[in-house]
Structure formats: structure tokens, C-alpha cells
Amino acid sequence: MFVEKSGYIVSRHTKEVNGRIEMSLFIKTPEGTVKVVPDKQHSVFFTDAAPDSFPTGLSGVSVSSTHFKSFENHPVTLIQSQSLTIHQQMVKLAKANGHSVFEEDVKPHNRYLMERNIRGAVRFIGIPDTSQQTFQQARLIVGDYLPNWLIWSLDIETSVTHNKLLSIGVTSNDLRVCLIVSEQHIESDEIHCFATEKEMLLAFIAFVKKHSPDIFIGWNLISFDLHFIDKRCQVLGIRPAFGHHGESWNIRASENQGRYFISIPGRVALDGITLLKVGGYHFESYSLNNVSKEILDDGKLLHGGERWQEIERLHQEDLQAFVAYNLQDCDLVLRIFEKLQLIELQQTRVDLTGIPFEQPGGSVASFENLYIPRLHKAGWVAPAWRDEEFVASPGGFVMSSIPGLYKNVLVFDFKSLYPSIIRTFYVDPLARVTATINESGNASGVNPMVPGFLGAQFNRHMAILPELIRELAEAREGAKKDDNSILSYAIKIIMNSFYGVLGSNVCRFYHAELASSITMRGHELLARAKGWLEESGTKVIYGDTDSLFVTLDDTHSDPLKTGEELCQKINKCLVDWCRDYANLESHLELEFECVYERFFMPTIRGQEEGSKKRYAGRSNGQLVFKGLEAARSDWTPFARQFQRTLFEKVFNDENPVAFIQGTIDKLRLGEYDDQLIYSKQLSRPLDSYTKNKPPHVRAAALVDQKRAESGLPLEFNKGRKRVYYLYQISGVIPYETAEDLVNLDYEHYIEKQLQPIAESILPFFGVSMDSLLSQQISLL
Incomplete structure (x- = not known):
């Protein structure tokens, strides 16, 4: 007898069971999470091979013609298989006969949900x-259920010395528990030894099964905590039955082995x-x-590079302090998630796009x-994956700047420039x-083709993305009116x-003409806006991707009013130009962002040419530094x-020379x-730096050399870790404790840290850094 329920998809899975596909969805309902097995269990792909090119009477396979076409404008055949193994065999057969295959990599559960929206x-x-826990022969439609998630913040502590688990801490809004390996027998609601x-x-697996959390959260959760638990389960011969109904989780490494991914039923x-x-x-950090x-x-x-030693000591000597440390980490993660509404943001992305919750x-x-x-x-069907040379599209528009110290600089931004293009x-x-x-034909009398770049043209009657962006843009405006910042940001x-997807060769829709027609159009629009602004009597001193920086002369007594008037004028120019260019409705919108009462655009260090992506300004009393x-x-x-204080003085029309001299003395x-x-x-593992070894690499090498000599695990052998270091007179050394702050090479810090900053501003005051330093030397 069929039963109807509402819920929210937690996880989705497809596997081979007895030669057939088993697709399962785990859905959180008001009564708890259940396993739902949909009907129509099959995998799908398309090919440009004709139906009669396949053998007839194949068991578990359906071959049929369709009304769909490929991007090459060829008719395509639909292949449906009841088995993942047969699916792979049919894909190989089509390719072996010289045919293209389409959408063969779309997982059955993703296709099932995607096709039903x-x-x-x-x-x-x-x-x-x-048991009312598994539902067979299920049919699903879109619902409106809002789940109340049970969220566990999880953190483990390990013994670096023995490479073993010491404890597993869990906190939620109504739970604080630490499971700990200890010869002591402290038993409380919070501590289980x-x-x-x-x-x-084994106790933790039972604990998870009993309380059935929906979401685990943590810090480097998958690549460290869960991966470490998984490795210890393997060593100890324990099945990692952390899924609902006691199903095992599955952890896999990324191709570069730097990250791990997990699927938990x-x-x-x-x-x-x-x-x-x-x-x-x-x-x-x-x-x-x-x-x-x-x-x-x-x-x-506890914090710092050597905190593992204190953790192991606390585990042996002060169990209460050890547990407090473990649970504090859980609490911090939980509070960060709650304050920044990270679960709500992820769920909103799921609601908008249908990506798996764990992605x-x-x-x-x-x-x-x-x-x-x-x-x-x-x-139409999606294009086949192409093995072709990747052609990067031009980056965002960045114009050479006009360096200087300015008053009243207006900043204009194109609102959502690339989506608008x-x-x-x-x-x-x-x-x-x-x-x-x-x-498409030309029944309307309007040329359906819109010019792009690199020879591209776009058929306005067959475009999908513009309508999709219109829907998202309208939804975002509605979210803003409703003060729903999470939804608005997720849509953004x-x-x-x-743009990034269309310009990335990890997407089947990638084509150089697509991304270039976005970025190169952006170049054109900023250049045109620059021309229109300068025709209005202003001076554009810088432009970057979607922004223009404009300086006013002394005749403009009200910069805010001038900015609004210029903005309206440029938007009118955009409307007129789009209509004249290709009879297009402009969805481009320039916004007047702010006025910098004071603004500094530097030169490239050691040159007279203006810098890019680097400036400082003060707007409404707030200092802003970019690059x-x-x-x-x-x-x-x-x-x-030093730089912040320096510009506070400069923007207040103070001569900074005395401040610079005083800073050198101090x-x-x-x-x-x-x-x-x-x-x-560190951007990569330490041992991969073979030729050029910058200071932070040398400092990290000293740390790992010391650890190796002490028989301890290396700290930087996997890379992606922050290195702290300083310069003593003897050279670069790693910074570990305040005791390292001796024999510091102050001349290094003057030359490499203070001098480049001071030199960017001193010419405006008729002073050079060399002259200041020579005065200092003479005083000494």
C-alpha cells in the first residue's frame, strides 16, 4: 500500500546490486530520515549512432530514437540500461564504432532529480x-518541506607520538559529549572513558546510530577528522557504519591527493x-x-605549532582540561556556523540549483x-566532452592608472557586469x-544574430542563459526587498x-568564444564608459574589470550630486548604444558606488608607470587599502x-616625515x-621546492629538520600550511615562541618593510628615503 510523505533530500546514491542499478535517496521527514528507492531505475546516455547500429535483443538495454539533436545538429539515440556495468559497456561500444556519446557521466540519481526539477x-x-524506514517503488515531485536539522560539531584529538585517536568530541545545541581513551574511569554526562x-x-558508531544526526560540521573535517577516523577503523578492522541504517560511509581522495570527499548515506x-x-x-589564516x-x-x-605536546600531556595528567580543550574546538565551529549562517547558505544553494547537500x-x-x-x-542534448587545447579567455579589463594623490575621486561599478553581458x-x-x-528564421524582421567575439554569433531566439539570469535577477531583487540576505547572496x-564555468575546460559547455564574448565585451563597455565620462569633462584615472575611478576638478562643489548625474547619463548612453548596435535591450547598469575624499594611486615600484589593482583611499572617514x-x-x-598610520596622516594633510623618522628610531x-x-x-609540499627556496620555505625546512632529528612527524611535508618566520642578524629562522625575538636584523626590516612603503609617498613631500636614512646615520 502506497504512503505519501514530505521531506528534504539529505543524500543520494547509486550502486550496482545483483547486476541491477539501485538508486536510493535518504530523505529527512517529520518522523525521521527514511530511505526512498524511486521507480524507473535505469541509467541514460545519448549517442549520434543510429538505433540500428546496435545489436538487437540486448538484455537490460533499451535503444530508441529521439527528437533530440546534438550540438553538431545530428539526431541522437537514447540508450537506457538497467545496470551500471551494461551502461559502461554500451558507452564503450558506441565509442569503439567511432560515435560520440553525450551525458554519459550524469549519475542516475542526479538525472532523476534534475529531470523532475x-x-x-x-x-x-x-x-x-x-519498519517504515524504506520506501520502494517511490515517485517524487517537488515539495516545500522545511527541515529542522540536527547538527553535530565534531572534533577529534590524536596522539602525534603514537598516531592514534585520543578522543572524539561532539557538541550541538543540546549535547556536549567527549568520548575518550583513558585508563581513568570518569563517567559523567559529558565524559565517556x-x-x-x-x-x-565502536561506542561512537552506536552513539551516532542512537541519536542520528543529520549534519556533521567541523574544521578541516573531512580531510583530517573523518579521514583519520576512517584510517583507524581500517587498522582496527571496524566497518565505518556511520550512515543511516548503519550503512558504511565512503571516503575518496581527490586526484592531487590534497583533499578528501565523503559520502555518508x-x-x-x-x-x-x-x-x-x-x-x-x-x-x-x-x-x-x-x-x-x-x-x-x-x-x-591551546594554539601554536607545538600544542600537540601539551595535548598529550593533558591527556595523561589533566583529563578535565583535555576534554575542555576538545569541546571548546567543537563549540567554536558551531558558533561560527551559526553566526555566519553557513548551513542556511548551503541549503539555499541546494534549493536554487539542486546540487547535492554535501557538495x-x-x-x-x-x-x-x-x-x-x-x-x-x-x-537538444549537452555536448560531448572534447579533447582539445584549452584557450584561456582574456581577463577582466584593467587600464593603466594615472598615479597621484587626489581629492574627490568617484567610483562607478557595473552591477553584475558579466551576468548582465x-x-x-x-x-x-x-x-x-x-x-x-x-x-532560427527571421520572422520578426530583426536580425536574430548578435555579434560576439573571436568570430562568435549568438542566436537571440535560441538562448537559454539570458532567461535563466532574468529569473535569478528578479528572485534576487525580491530577496533584497524581503531582507533575505542569505538568498540574495546565494543567487549572486x-x-x-x-562566466567562470563557460571559461573552464572542466565544463562540457566550455568554448573559447563564450568566455571571450563576455570578457572582451566587458573591455569594450568599460572603454566606452570611460569615453563618455571624459566627454562629460571628468578624468578617468583607473579602471578595473567592472569599475571606473574618476577625478573631479575644483569646479564640482558637490561630488555626490555630480556622481549621481554622471551615473544617469552613462546608463542612458548604454541604452542608446545597445539599441543602435544590434537592436538590443540593455540590462547593463552602472552604479555610483562612493566618493573617496582622499585617494592615492601609486606607481609600479621603481618606475614612473601607474600601478594596477593597488590603491588607498578614505571614504566617509574609513581607510580602504586594495593590493x-x-x-x-x-x-x-x-x-x-605603519602604512595605515602613514596614510591617516597624509590624508589629514600632515607631513609624514617626522612620523617616518620616529618609526625608524623606535x-x-x-x-x-x-x-x-x-x-x-606553503602552496605545495615542502620537498617539491627544489630550485628556488624562498624565506618561508627555508624556515619550514628548519622546523621539519628539527622534528626529524627528534623522531617526530614532519609538519610541512604535505604543504598548504602557514609558516611563521623572522629575520635575525644570522638570517631567516622559524618563529615558534617569544624567545625567538632576539638579535633581530632591524636593517632588514627597514629596507624590506618600511622603506618601500615610505618611498611611495615621500616624493609628494619633496623628500627621499635615502636622505632620511642618511640623516639617521649622521645622528647615530
């Missing part, structure tokens, strides 16, 4: 088993670092201690989920190929990702604060010693 919330009917690591892991694992980056947050200090004004109870990135998957169903509706100029994969084959991320040392994490805190007296520590990220 199902993303997160669903309604389904199915036949339940006696176990004699062996294996006993602890009925549960989701989300890493805080990854979600922050997807959400557009930027930090000097993504360590939990640094992020929690910036976001929460709180931090870890925090997925720009290509988001695009294909939105585009392919519309493509099918238009009668796609919408206005019909930049679209299907529009490009149908323009080539002249698929999606729209802005379309300069004050905004760069690889410069010392001393240099960054530096040599040791007053800034604790601000002289460099910080730089």
Missing part, C-alpha cells in the same frame, strides 16, 4: 517496509573552511583559532543542473551553435559563477600598521619586535 524539498509516495581505541570507536559532512571560501569570506578570534572574539584554549563548491554542477533540463526542453548580448552555448547552423554567487601592503598577509604586522630600539613576524602559506 527536484532540488531539496520533495513529496513522495512509496510502499514502506515493515574507554579502555581502548577500538572500544571508543542519510547524513552530510560540511567543512567550515570550505564553506567560508565558497561564501566569499577571506582571512589571513583559515586556522580555527584565527577565524574564531575574528568572527567571535574567542579562540582555542559545497560545485559551480559546474550548479550550472549543468540548471541548464541541461532547459536544453532538453528545447530539443550574458543577458544583454545573448551569450549562451545553444545560441552559439544554432547561430552557426542558422537554426550562482550568477557570477556562470597595498596594509591589505597583504605576507607583510609583517609592523609594515601593515624600530631600532626594539619597540616593534613582536610585530616583525612574517606569515606566508
Whole structure:
């Protein structure tokens, strides 16, 4: 008997069972998470081979003609298979006979949901088993269920010395538990002790099954915590039955072995670092201690490169303090997720695009989920993967700047420039190929072809993306009116990702003409806007991607009013130009962003030519630094604060010479010693630096050499780790404790940190850094 329920998809899976496909969806319902097995279990792909080119009577295979066409304008055949093995065999057969295959890599569960426009919330009917936990022969449609997630923040502590688990901490809004391997027998609601690591892991599996969390969150959760648990399960012969119904999870490594991905039936694992980056947050360091200090004004109870020694000591000598440290890390992650609404952001992306909940990135998957169903509706299949040379599109427009110290600089930005270009100029994969084959007629009397770049044309009657962007843009405006910042931001991320997807050869829709028709149109539009602004009597001193910086002369007494008037004029010019260019409706919009009361555009260091992507300004009393040392994490805190103070004085019309001289004196007296520590990220494993070894690499090598001599695991052998170092008179050394702040090479910091910053501004005051330093030497 069929039963109807509402819910939200937690995870989706396809596997081979007894020679047949088993597709399963784990769906959270008001009564709990259930396993739903849809009907129509088959895999699908298309090929340009004719139906009669395949053997007849193949078991488990359906071959049929379709009304769909390929991007080469050829009819395609639909191949449906009941087995993943047969699916792969049929793909190989088509390719072996010289035919192209299309959409062969789309997973059955993703296709099933995509074709039904199902993303997160669903309604389904199915036949339940006696436990009411599994529903067979299910049919699903779009729903509106809003889940109340049970979220666990998870963190483990390990023994570096023995490479074993010491504890597993979990916190949620109503739970605080630490499972710990210890000979002590402290039993409380918060602490559960176990004699062996294996006993602890088995207890944790049972604990997960009992409480059934929906989402695990953590810091470097998958690549460290869950991966470490998985390795220990393998060593101890334990099946990692952390899924719903006790199903095993599956962890796999990325191709470069730097990251790991996990699939947990009925549960989701989300890493805080990854979600922050997807959400557009930027930090000097993504360590939990640094992020929690910036976001929460709180931090870890222990931190620093050698904290593992203190962790092992606490585990042996002070179990209460050890547990407090473990659970504090869980609490920090939970609070960061709650404050930044990271779960809500991820769920909103799922609701908008249908990507799997556990996939925090997925720009290509988001695009294909939105585009392919519309493509099918238009009668086409997605293009085959092409083995061709990648041609990078030109980057964003960046004009040479006019260096100087300015007053009243206006900044104009194109609102969502690249999505607006796609919408206005019909930049679209299907529009490009149908323009080539002249698929559409000219019944309206308007030329259907819109010029692109690199020889591209776009058929305005066959474009999918412009309509998709219109829907998203209208939804974003509605979200703004409703003050729904999460929805508005999620839509912005999606729209802005379309250009990158079309210009990336990891997307099947990639073509050089697509991305270039976006970026090169951007170049043209900024150049035209620059011309229109200068025709209005202003001077454009800089332009970058979607922004223009304009300086006014003294005749403009009200910069704000002038900015608004110029903005209206340029938008009118854009409307007129688009109409005259190709009878297009302009969706381009220039916005007046702000006025910098004071503004500084530097030269390229050591040259007279103006710099790019580097400036400083003051707007409404706030200092803004772009690309300069004050905004760069690889410069010392001393240099960054020096630059901020320097420009506070310059923008207040103070002569900075005395301040610079005083800073040099204080530096040599040791007053800034604790601000002289460099910080730089290793971009790859330490042993891959063979020829050029910059200072942070040399410092990291010294740390690992010392650890190897002590028989300890290496710290930098996997790369992607931040190195802290400083310069003593003897040279570069790693910074580990305050005891390293001795014999510092102050002349190095003057030459490499203070002098480049001061030299950028001193010429405006008729002074050179050489003359200042020579005065200092004479005084000494």
C-alpha cells in the first residue's frame, strides 16, 4: 500500500546490486530520515549512432530514437540500461564504432532529480517496509518541506607520538559529549572513558546510530577528522557504519591527493573552511583559532605549532582540561556556523540549483543542473566532452592608472557586469551553435544574430542563459526587498559563477568564444564608459574589470550630486548604444558606488608607470587599502600598521616625515619586535621546492629538520600550511615562541618593510628615503 510523505533530500546514491542499478535517496521527514528507492531505475546516455547500429535483443538495454539533436545538429539515440556495468559497456561500444556519446557521466540519481526539477524539498509516495524506514517503488515531485536539522560539531584529538585517536568530541545545541581513551574511569554526562581505541570507536558508531544526526560540521573535517577516523577503523578492522541504517560511509581522495570527499548515506559532512571560501569570506589564516578570534572574539584554549605536546600531556595528567580543550574546538565551529549562517547558505544553494547537500563548491554542477533540463526542453542534448587545447579567455579589463594623490575621486561599478553581458548580448552555448547552423528564421524582421567575439554569433531566439539570469535577477531583487540576505547572496554567487564555468575546460559547455564574448565585451563597455565620462569633462584615472575611478576638478562643489548625474547619463548612453548596435535591450547598469575624499594611486615600484589593482583611499572617514601592503598577509604586522598610520596622516594633510623618522628610531630600539613576524602559506609540499627556496620555505625546512632529528612527524611535508618566520642578524629562522625575538636584523626590516612603503609617498613631500636614512646615520 502506497504512503505519501514530505521531506528534504539529505543524500543520494547509486550502486550496482545483483547486476541491477539501485538508486536510493535518504530523505529527512517529520518522523525521521527514511530511505526512498524511486521507480524507473535505469541509467541514460545519448549517442549520434543510429538505433540500428546496435545489436538487437540486448538484455537490460533499451535503444530508441529521439527528437533530440546534438550540438553538431545530428539526431541522437537514447540508450537506457538497467545496470551500471551494461551502461559502461554500451558507452564503450558506441565509442569503439567511432560515435560520440553525450551525458554519459550524469549519475542516475542526479538525472532523476534534475529531470523532475527536484532540488531539496520533495513529496513522495512509496510502499514502506515493515519498519517504515524504506520506501520502494517511490515517485517524487517537488515539495516545500522545511527541515529542522540536527547538527553535530565534531572534533577529534590524536596522539602525534603514537598516531592514534585520543578522543572524539561532539557538541550541538543540546549535547556536549567527549568520548575518550583513558585508563581513568570518569563517567559523567559529558565524559565517556574507554579502555581502548577500538572500544571508543565502536561506542561512537552506536552513539551516532542512537541519536542520528543529520549534519556533521567541523574544521578541516573531512580531510583530517573523518579521514583519520576512517584510517583507524581500517587498522582496527571496524566497518565505518556511520550512515543511516548503519550503512558504511565512503571516503575518496581527490586526484592531487590534497583533499578528501565523503559520502555518508542519510547524513552530510560540511567543512567550515570550505564553506567560508565558497561564501566569499577571506582571512589571513583559515586556522580555527584565527577565524574564531575574528568572527567571535574567542579562540582555542591551546594554539601554536607545538600544542600537540601539551595535548598529550593533558591527556595523561589533566583529563578535565583535555576534554575542555576538545569541546571548546567543537563549540567554536558551531558558533561560527551559526553566526555566519553557513548551513542556511548551503541549503539555499541546494534549493536554487539542486546540487547535492554535501557538495559545497560545485559551480559546474550548479550550472549543468540548471541548464541541461532547459536544453532538453528545447530539443537538444549537452555536448560531448572534447579533447582539445584549452584557450584561456582574456581577463577582466584593467587600464593603466594615472598615479597621484587626489581629492574627490568617484567610483562607478557595473552591477553584475558579466551576468548582465550574458543577458544583454545573448551569450549562451545553444545560441552559439544554432547561430552557426542558422537554426532560427527571421520572422520578426530583426536580425536574430548578435555579434560576439573571436568570430562568435549568438542566436537571440535560441538562448537559454539570458532567461535563466532574468529569473535569478528578479528572485534576487525580491530577496533584497524581503531582507533575505542569505538568498540574495546565494543567487549572486550562482550568477557570477556562470562566466567562470563557460571559461573552464572542466565544463562540457566550455568554448573559447563564450568566455571571450563576455570578457572582451566587458573591455569594450568599460572603454566606452570611460569615453563618455571624459566627454562629460571628468578624468578617468583607473579602471578595473567592472569599475571606473574618476577625478573631479575644483569646479564640482558637490561630488555626490555630480556622481549621481554622471551615473544617469552613462546608463542612458548604454541604452542608446545597445539599441543602435544590434537592436538590443540593455540590462547593463552602472552604479555610483562612493566618493573617496582622499585617494592615492601609486606607481609600479621603481618606475614612473601607474600601478594596477593597488590603491588607498578614505571614504566617509574609513581607510580602504586594495593590493597595498596594509591589505597583504605576507607583510609583517609592523609594515601593515605603519602604512595605515602613514596614510591617516597624509590624508589629514600632515607631513609624514617626522612620523617616518620616529618609526625608524623606535624600530631600532626594539619597540616593534613582536610585530616583525612574517606569515606566508606553503602552496605545495615542502620537498617539491627544489630550485628556488624562498624565506618561508627555508624556515619550514628548519622546523621539519628539527622534528626529524627528534623522531617526530614532519609538519610541512604535505604543504598548504602557514609558516611563521623572522629575520635575525644570522638570517631567516622559524618563529615558534617569544624567545625567538632576539638579535633581530632591524636593517632588514627597514629596507624590506618600511622603506618601500615610505618611498611611495615621500616624493609628494619633496623628500627621499635615502636622505632620511642618511640623516639617521649622521645622528647615530
